[in-house]
Amino acid sequence: MPSSYHLLLVPPSTAHRFAVDLLTHNGVASTDAAIIASALVEADLRGHDTHGIQRLPSYIARIRHGVLDPHASPTLKQITPVVALVDGHNGFGFLAAHMGMDAAIRMAQGEMGIGLVAVKHSNHFGMSAWVVQQALDAGMASLVFTNSSPALPPYGGREKLLGVSPIAAGAPGGPGRRPYIIDMAPSVAARGKVYKALRRGEQIPKGWALDKHGRETQDPQAALEGVMLAMGGPKGSALAIMMDVFSGVLTGSAFAGNVAGPYDPSRPGDVGHFLLAIRPDLFLSRQEFAARMQYLYERVTGAERAEGVDRIYFPGEVELVTRERRMREGIPVVQAELDALNEEAKRVGVDLLTAELQREKARL
Ligand SMILES: NC(=O)c1ccc[n+]([C@@H]2O[C@H](COP(=O)([O-])OP(=O)(O)OC[C@H]3O[C@@H](n4cnc5c(N)ncnc54)[C@H](O)[C@@H]3O)[C@@H](O)[C@H]2O)c1
Incomplete structure (x- = not known):
């Protein structure tokens, strides 16, 4: 039997507001934060949540590291x-x-x-x-x-x-x-899809990547250590x-x-x-x-x-x-993704991101 996880849904306006708050509390001017937040939420809306607000912790880590x-x-x-x-x-x-x-x-x-x-x-x-x-x-x-x-x-x-x-x-x-x-x-697939599978505890399809030994892998961590395959x-x-x-x-x-x-x-x-x-x-x-x-x-x-x-x-x-x-309907996220975003929110004291609806999804 496949296990399941809860998919939480975040309204787009809530995601946008949260992204702006997080960015401005990390030193970004509010007009700039609005442009960045719009691009990220647009990715989430279009189904490319690999390139949406989930990317904020990685960008903020880069700010913290001074790069x-x-x-x-x-x-x-x-x-x-x-x-x-x-x-x-x-x-x-x-x-x-x-x-x-x-x-x-x-x-x-x-x-x-x-x-x-x-x-x-x-x-x-x-x-x-x-x-x-x-x-x-x-x-x-x-x-x-x-x-x-x-x-x-x-x-x-x-x-x-x-x-x-x-x-x-x-x-x-x-x-x-x-x-x-x-x-x-x-x-064959964007690398963001491998990061997403890693966050969600899922396997990746065959044919996407090789591990560091040059062998085909469905393990996202091994894929990230190896190479993606060109289409x-x-x-x-x-x-x-x-x-x-x-x-x-x-x-x-x-x-x-x-x-x-x-x-x-x-x-x-x-x-x-x-x-x-x-x-x-x-x-x-x-x-x-x-x-x-x-x-x-x-x-x-x-x-x-x-x-x-x-x-x-x-x-x-x-x-x-x-x-x-x-x-x-809103933008689907899993609890681990919400937690990672809220870790950043707690660091700078902005309101936590909340999800309004829930449904259960079978793990692949
Ligand atoms: N900034 C970066 O460095 C970077 C790097 C890699 C990927 N990305 C982003 O990752 C996202 C995902 O990339 P991807 O290659 O996985 O995209 P994808 O494979 O999901 O889609 C590729 C193209 O195929 C079209 N398509 C998908 N399904 C279709 C269907 N059933 N019928 C007709 N057309 C269909 C899409 O509209 C799109 O134009 C993109 O938005 C890309 O910009 C960004």
Whole structure:
């Protein structure tokens, strides 16, 4: 018989308020804390709770160890009329990415129609889709790249060298249709999913990772000591290297295995990002673009389904369906996750995070 555990549900507004309180009591300015909290809660809402408020203790540990500056404000240097460079000054990656995409959007709104921003000396910014959404909210298509700490071997290797660095992009949807949002790590699964399994006492599926001896493992701890596996062999490895070329080599940030991980409190992250905003009516009218996106959406989701498949989703749609449900029901957490967050709350004397509803879930 599988054992079970209680899943607690936290209302999104409560999670946001708690995140802001925790951040401001750790030295982050309230306007900055609001940006960071929104990005984290957005990840929780979209089902990527691996990159949501559960990450707060790891970020705060970095502040305590003096390797992430809670007071740092990113600065922007204009390079050409459509290109800028943001220096994150080792502050929160969320702030540098937010400033970068904001600048990219502003440039793309001008007559040039595109805005490219490189970001250096940044940190982990969680779920890339929130940066894509920032562009979508302004009616822009976008590319959002970041590099990250070593977790994957290059194809044929067994050494952790490449990041599990997500590749993200978006385009506004047709009338009444959801936008296109791709946001995927080049590994079979994001490493955050291994951390989540560890927190919840679960095993990971076969095919995600090797242990330190190069053997397949379902034990999350052994997986973290070993390597994640790239999706599609050399193709996933090449995509991870692409994230390093554009986010690390090109920007002046760390690359080639030199980015420090969000759980490594020994040194600054030095993460790089590459952000491009594109006005979708550069080659066609906005109406034509929207009609073509609508046609694409309908062709994709209306395609003949394989046996046993109830519905075909457009990329990003699964997350938006989850978001609608979690806005109503709340964000699921387990007691151990709540406890870890409340440990941080007790340290700085902020109100504890409380969960309002409960249901039982079978352990996998
Ligand atoms: N900042 C970092 O360093 C970092 C590193 C790794 C991962 N992450 C984040 O982790 C999150 C999870 O990454 P992942 O690779 O596990 O994502 P995933 O495998 O859950 O999803 C990848 C993509 O596939 C699409 N998708 C998923 N199920 C689908 C379905 N049934 N039909 C159609 N499309 C579907 C999603 O919309 C998404 O665009 C991402 O938000 C990513 O940004 C961040």
